[in-house]
Amino acid sequence: MINDSLFTQVSSLGHEQVMFCYDEETGLRAIIAIHNTVLGPSLGGLRFWHYEREEDALFDVLRLSRGMTFKSSLAGLHLGGGKAVIIGDSRKIKTEALLRRFAKFVENLNGKYITAEDVGVDEHDMEYIFRETKHVAGLPLYMGGSGDPSPFTAYGVYLGMKAALKYQTGSESLENKKVIVQGAGKVGTYLIERLHKENAIIYVFDINEANLKHVVKEYKAIAVNEAEIYKLEADIYAPCALGGTVNPQTIPQLKVSLIAGGANNQLLDEIRDGKALQEKGIIYAPDFLINAGGVINVYTELEGYNEKKAYAKVERIYDTTLKVLKKAEEEKTTPQEAAIALATDRINQIAQIKKFI
Amino acid sequence: MINDSLFTQVSSLGHEQVMFCYDEETGLRAIIAIHNTVLGPSLGGLRFWHYEREEDALFDVLRLSRGMTFKSSLAGLHLGGGKAVIIGDSRKIKTEALLRRFAKFVENLNGKYITAEDVGVDEHDMEYIFRETKHVAGLPLYMGGSGDPSPFTAYGVYLGMKAALKYQTGSESLENKKVIVQGAGKVGTYLIERLHKENAIIYVFDINEANLKHVVKEYKAIAVNEAEIYKLEADIYAPCALGGTVNPQTIPQLKVSLIAGGANNQLLDEIRDGKALQEKGIIYAPDFLINAGGVINVYTELEGYNEKKAYAKVERIYDTTLKVLKKAEEEKTTPQEAAIALATDRINQIAQIKKFI
Numbered sequence: 001m002i003n004d005s006l007f008t009q010v011s012s013l014g015h016e017q018v019m020f021c022y023d024e025e026t027g028l029r030a031i032i033a034i035h036n037t038v039l040g041p042s043l044g045g046l047r048f049w050h051y052e053r054e055e056d057a058l059f060d061v062l063r064l065s066r067g068m069t070f071k072s073s074l075a076g077l078h079l080g081g082g083k084a085v086i087i088g089d090s091r092k093i094k095t096e097a098l099l100r101r102f103a104k105f106v107e108n109l110n111g112k113y114i115t116a117e118d119v120g121v122d123e124h125d126m127e128y129i130f131r132e133t134k135h136v137a138g139l140p141l142y143m144g145g146s147g148d149p150s151p152f153t154a155y156g157v158y159l160g161m162k163a164a165l166k167y168q169t170g171s172e173s174l175e176n177k178k179v180i181v182q183g184a185g186k187v188g189t190y191l192i193e194r195l196h197k198e199n200a201i202i203y204v205f206d207i208n209e210a211n212l213k214h215v216v217k218e219y220k221a222i223a224v225n226e227a228e229i230y231k232l233e234a235d236i237y238a239p240c241a242l243g244g245t246v247n248p249q250t251i252p253q254l255k256v257s258l259i260a261g262g263a264n265n266q267l268l269d270e271i272r273d274g275k276a277l278q279e280k281g282i283i284y285a286p287d288f289l290i291n292a293g294g295v296i297n298v299y300t301e302l303e304g305y306n307e308k309k310a311y312a313k314v315e316r317i318y319d320t321t322l323k324v325l326k327k328a329e330e331e332k333t334t335p336q337e338a339a340i341a342l343a344t345d346r347i348n349q350i351a352q353i354k355k356f357i
Numbered sequence: 358m359i360n361d362s363l364f365t366q367v368s369s370l371g372h373e374q375v376m377f378c379y380d381e382e383t384g385l386r387a388i389i390a391i392h393n394t395v396l397g398p399s400l401g402g403l404r405f406w407h408y409e410r411e412e413d414a415l416f417d418v419l420r421l422s423r424g425m426t427f428k429s430s431l432a433g434l435h436l437g438g439g440k441a442v443i444i445g446d447s448r449k450i451k452t453e454a455l456l457r458r459f460a461k462f463v464e465n466l467n468g469k470y471i472t473a474e475d476v477g478v479d480e481h482d483m484e485y486i487f488r489e490t491k492h493v494a495g496l497p498l499y500m501g502g503s504g505d506p507s508p509f510t511a512y513g514v515y516l517g518m519k520a521a522l523k524y525q526t527g528s529e530s531l532e533n534k535k536v537i538v539q540g541a542g543k544v545g546t547y548l549i550e551r552l553h554k555e556n557a558i559i560y561v562f563d564i565n566e567a568n569l570k571h572v573v574k575e576y577k578a579i580a581v582n583e584a585e586i587y588k589l590e591a592d593i594y595a596p597c598a599l600g601g602t603v604n605p606q607t608i609p610q611l612k613v614s615l616i617a618g619g620a621n622n623q624l625l626d627e628i629r630d631g632k633a634l635q636e637k638g639i640i641y642a643p644d645f646l647i648n649a650g651g652v653i654n655v656y657t658e659l660e661g662y663n664e665k666k667a668y669a670k671v672e673r674i675y676d677t678t679l680k681v682l683k684k685a686e687e688e689k690t691t692p693q694e695a696a697i698a699l700a701t702d703r704i705n706q707i708a709q710i711k712k713f714i
Contacts, residue, residue, distance in 0.1 A: 007377065007379060007386050008443075009382065010377060010379050011379050014381065015379060016378070016380065017376060017378050017379070017462065017465075018377045018379075019374060019375070019376040019377070020364065020367060020374070020376070020679075021373070021374050022364060022367050022368050022372055022373060022374070022375075023373065024368065024371060029364050029368075054364055087364075105374065107464075108374075108465040108466060108467055108469050109465060109467070110465055110466070112465050181695055241435070300420075347591060
């Protein structure tokens with residue numbers, strides 16, 4: 001039984017629509033959350049994850065879809081926020097049939113939700129999904145899509161980091177800046193490559209040893225262990241793996257003056273932890289602002305893909321980061337809250353216009 | 358928070374899709390349940406009801422949409438089962454804006470769900486809904502629709518009753534048969550009119566005094582009070598108002614040999630109460646089989662409305678009722694279970710064919 005607060009939960013985050021999809025034959029259990037479609041169709045990745053409880057899946061999809069609304073709004077895209085999760089262990093239950101069944105549900109939403117890759121879903125999976133619905137973005141290059149979005153995400157993070165540094169120190173130079181990169185996956189590695197070119201001093205941790213060895217060898221990154229990450233004396237902390245690493249346990253340990261990374265939902269609680277950082281004098285470059293490069297690239301695919309155009313759009317992240325940090329200062333709020341306010345302003349303005357169409 | 362069993366609940370009834378729709382501005386909180394679309398788009402009414410708890414709304418919409426699947430399958434229609442509920446007191450929160458917002462969610466389902474009138478929703482409401490979506494059936498006559506479905510529902514109930522009588526006694530004649538009609542709303546009244554023409558002895562109860570007076574005056578029905586309904590010595594009990602009136606409290610009181618009426622979900626628990634009736638020697642004509650006249654009429658609208666065609670389709674209910682009662686006898690099961698099996702067989706057969714399309 002569902003209890004009384006599902007709508008309370010949905011409404012507190014402001015979702016338009018949440019759909020539970022089930023298919024007995026394939027074992028599909030999916031939730032598609034459409035947070036906001038004022039700026040355009042909702043777009044967000046499909047995550048395939050073995051949630052312990054359904055409520056965890058619901059919480060995740062509600063939170064992530066809301067994040068997509070803010071991300072696309074701030075990035076100036078004509079997109080709303082959405083997200084989908086499939087519940088289950090992808091290694092055990094992921095089949096072509098299940099993915100195609102999921103895709104049929106997406107197709108039936110008639111373009112109101114556009115799906116894409118996320119954790120637990122790869123290019124081959126997207127091919128299956130594309131067989132059943134055209135409402136897909138972020139297809140591989142060989143299918144005429146925009147390919148791997150990681151370089152674009154990393155580029156945006158890099159620019160956001162430099163803008164925050166400029167705001168903080170008056171100089172955007174990363175030379176000899178100590179940067180802790182948590183996670184040397186695709187985005188982390190592309191970021192490290194850029195940091196290395198600017199002669200930053202890079203500390204890195206990844207649970208995957210191969211990833212770690214690669215960046216140590218190629219970009220002279222210094223491998224550290226997990227426990228050290230939050231304690232290291234450095235300039236910048238760049239979370240590029242898990243969400244929620246900025247929390248009441250880690251904040252007191254941090255000895256950096258800036259946080260700017262590619263991970264989603266870095267603040268465990270965006271209000272509380274945002275304030276705690278501010279009180280400690282740590283500048284936080286909001287994740288959904290500076291990691292928007294991926295969705296910007298994917299969006300460009302919907303308009304007819306052009307790599308240069310995508311990079312040009314990603315470059316706006318620099319100015320928006322400056323704008324957000326100044327706004328937070330002027331309005332005596334946190335960068336996270338200032339970024340949300342800016343994203344929400346745009347949506348509300350367009351909603352007003354739409355009322356008269 | 359939603360707990361672990363939402364999918365369990367959805368999956369135990371076999372739903373394909375359950376959608377929660379929310380709109381802050383209009384206060385809309387709606388659930389659209391699509392049970393099965395193997396035979397065609399899901400069709401079922403929109404109910405506007407002040408549920409005490411969200412879980413009651415969910416339970417109702419899941420159960421009713423499943424009932425629509427069986428109803429349309431048994432009636433031979435090319436329709437699946439669906440249903441929608443809007444949560445709230447229709448007298449307080451029903452506005453044009455709210456109904457049109459709901460309709461937009463229906464429109465976005467791209468024809469997978471077709472909505473129609475149900476409790477708390479009237480013709481004028483359907484006009485508003487039709488402004489935003491073409492996926493509407495059962496529109497008023499002046500809008501080119503099929504108009505009031507009640508005479509068709511009543512006709513089907515009447516035919517099902519006669520078929521069950523034929524099966525039980527060898528004669529379908531209602532002359533001098535004592536029939537208890539619970540509810541003199543539209544369907545109850547049209548049924549009473551037909552019973553009166555056949556010289557049945559009619560007992561009737563309705564909480565609405567005007568309804569009661571009308572049938573007493575026009576069709577010589579005998580008014581009884583609510584407490585008497587279940588105790589009266591009679592031949593037939595025809596529930597034409599609330600669901601769940603056949604339950605462990607009422608079954609021991611019943612002194613009839615046949616139950617055939619227009620209400621939905623007459624058995625509070627379809628397995629337990631169906632068996633209890635059988636043990637008592639009471640024949641039960643399944644509600645979703647004999648009250649299908651309404652959806653048959655509405656379906657005809659989708660094909661291009663023709664009243665004669667609609668009545669001709671309703672007439673099949675007579676033979677199907679005989680078939681179901683014989684099947685129950687042969688397979689040593691209850692009529693309810695036999696009817697569900699017949700409905701499910703058709704769906705499974707078509708699902709098999711569809712696999713190769």
